[in-house]
Amino acid sequence: MTETFPVPTPAAWRDLAQKALKDRPIESLVHLDADGLAVLPLYAEANGTGALSAPRGSDADERAWDLRTRVEREDPEAVNAAVLADLEGGAASVILSGTVLDDSEPLGRALAGVAMELAPVALDAGLRGPDAANALAVAAKGSPRARLMFHLDPISAFAGAGGSPRSIGEHVSLAANTAARHAGAYPEATFFLASGRVVHEAGGSAGQELGFAAACAIAYARAAVDAGMTVEAALRGTVLGVSVDAEYFDSLARVRAMRLIWASISRAFGHEMVARIEARSSRRMLSERDPWPNLLRLTAAGFAGAVGGADAVVLDGFTRARGRPDAFARRQARNTQLVLMEEAHIGRVDDPAAGSWFLDSRTRQLAEAGWAAFQAIEAEGGVIAALKAGTIQSRVATARAATVAAYEKGAAHLVGVTKFVDPDVREAPVEAAASVTVGTGGDRCESLSPVRFAEAFETPETEMAR
Template identity: 70%
Template sequence: MTTFPTPTPLEWREQAEKALKGRAIESLLHLDADGLLIRPLYADATGVQALRAPRTTDAEGRAWDLRTLVEGDEAAAIKAAVLTDLENGAASVVLKGAFTTDETTLAAALEGVALELAPVALDAGFDGVKAADALAAVAKGSPRAQLQFHLDPISAFAEAGEGPIDAAVTEAAEAAVRLAGTYPDARLFLASGRVVHEAGGSAGQELAFAAASAVAYVKAAVLAGLTTEQALKGVVLGVSVDAEYFDALAKVRAMRLIWASVSKAFGHETPAIIEARSSRRMLSARDPWPNLLRLTAAGFAGAVGGADVVVLDAFTRAEGRPDAFARRQARNTQLVLMEEANLGRVDDPAAGSWFLDSRTRDLAEAGWKEFQSIEAEGGVVDALKHHLIQPRVERTRGQLEAALKDGARHMVGVTKYVDPDPRPAPVETADPSFVPVRHGALTPVRFAAPFEIASEEANP
């Protein structure tokens, strides 16, 4: 058997400084948006402890749930999109749109879908309870129906910056009790930090928001009548994954560590179920084709980070609702990662990397620290109502925007290597606008937008 020498930290340092052509290796040290130090070299001497954060699903089969996002206005078109996805590699779908609250339309859209085999999730915001009741009715009381109600009024309130949030959380908890009685294996809540990510927040802020939302939902559900074990089991944790794939996969692993501490504190250690959805703030509109690479990197991060569910958006999302071609690309990207790259064949491929284990622990600690701050402020609902979380996210967003503006960070195709004559891509329904950032709200942003606007003004 061939053996290879193990370089010492000093030998690694010498090689790194040689590549830097005289620059000190310390010049590569930098701080991230959470103020965490990122080193150019990691080794056992840095005190990194090995971590293990594998997903709980079976890596011998499909390691993760390949989920697609389906939107629309008409039942026939939605039905066609759902069946196309499920017949061509998707394992489940998440439905978004006004149709989700109407039982008749929803039933027509899901005609031909075996709900006992294909999980159906919802993304309905403040209309979550109405949508959940409609989906429950469509399932006709089948106890084996794979329903993901994803009640999440906290994220809806955070994005809107207004609304009857206390009543909405109570209503969601009462609905969860009712739905759990009929569908004991259903997932009830989505405790997601994605609203923070899309508003420009840091990884630590996103993790903290997800954890704080989970705590709020579990407490409300127990108060409404669920057992602690039922409430914990009913929570899905939502995180964003983007083209910064090392950080994104470490963030997924960190979410699993944080949840272990949260569920243990409730007295019932419960395996985390994590849904990773691709970032929208990273997408470009003027030149959509590089988004294919960004989304591939995001899918890689979700898979290698150990997400139980991965949802990749379409590469044309920044321009509007994607057409069939863009949806196919989103679906096939995951199929290639899963069935050709075999990314799910190892339970926790990041384990044992000094850098990734260190980064995972750092993000988990940053998220836990921010989570403790939110809890000390009265919990996530009170912290949002008193505008305590929003300014922290705004500061982080400002730092990231400034870094892009002054060249400290780059977006390929947007701030660097810009195609002067990009090829457009078709969309089903054009809707490129983003809501202006509102004070007191975690408004979604898209970092490429200011540069694209400036380009249009310079080249009308």
């Protein structure tokens, strides 16, 4: 005889929850996030939304996602050694930054022995992006199958620095012209990174991050068309950047929401296509005093990126809050993804969040919040005009204040910082990093400066108070 389990009703759950809460009202279980969205304690057919699907569109060489690492050294030979070690150690692609991007000769030495047809190379050059893109194009030696990722994103660099050497409009036009110039020679390349990471790292909400990324995507697509690219080529050459942190349910919902927003954007341009999403781990969640719990946070972030369906996942070193991660920290970041991919088999199921009342509802919530934030930016004249006017920064400041208040009141916690603090901290080494200065003789705006929420609790005064 087949036995079936009883199906509890929402009313039965409510009765049990009320008994457990005793004198507290059932409404005390409802949580409001930085976007003002309500997160309910229970989701079911009665209060959920319709099922949705937001799977990743790519297959990273028969892997579920692209394991992408970051190399930041300045010496070309040291960069080359680090890149080859990462690729041999399981990475599928790399992101390069630093002075090695300034010219094709050192960049060519840094990429010696790297088959760019098989291992994509991405750039993180900020406002120097067009020069770095030209250097990478030369280093690729005209191979039409080279999988280059120029990651041109001058708007984020402008927002983070609070200024630019020339007008930000000129920087965007220069980036678009650079993309148009290389599009024919490198048909497998992507050109723009439309990311909301600068908003996230400044303390912004999920909706604000998604809206900023969408507004950047629109700005780059329009500039690319003005530079002579087709709409389809401009959209296909855009990678969307999303942050993932230790709040893994919200992070994976954020990745899925970005896919829904992109579907609407590309459809509006008349060329609906699948999004390409690069998920990077959050830096605002990291602790400096005791960096070891960051390994747990980064694992949660990697899990979120993979389950959420990101095409590529980039995890920082666990010592990032102290300085530039050394080889050990970078190996830990790489191996975290390898364990998730090859031992935990995360990614074997396509869009595993689909069908969850909570995750489908949360995905739709964040997509709607992101779309509303995007519409607000467009109504203000676009992302550049909104940054110059300071309206984006003002909204981010409000969201940041709400998150800070949650930590101060104990409504949210950072393990190892505000709760379960280890009195005996083990040291973790970092590397010295060269400082990069950005000229600001052109346009200016209020900077979206990065924050780190643990910092306020890591001072000697707060440690004594604990």
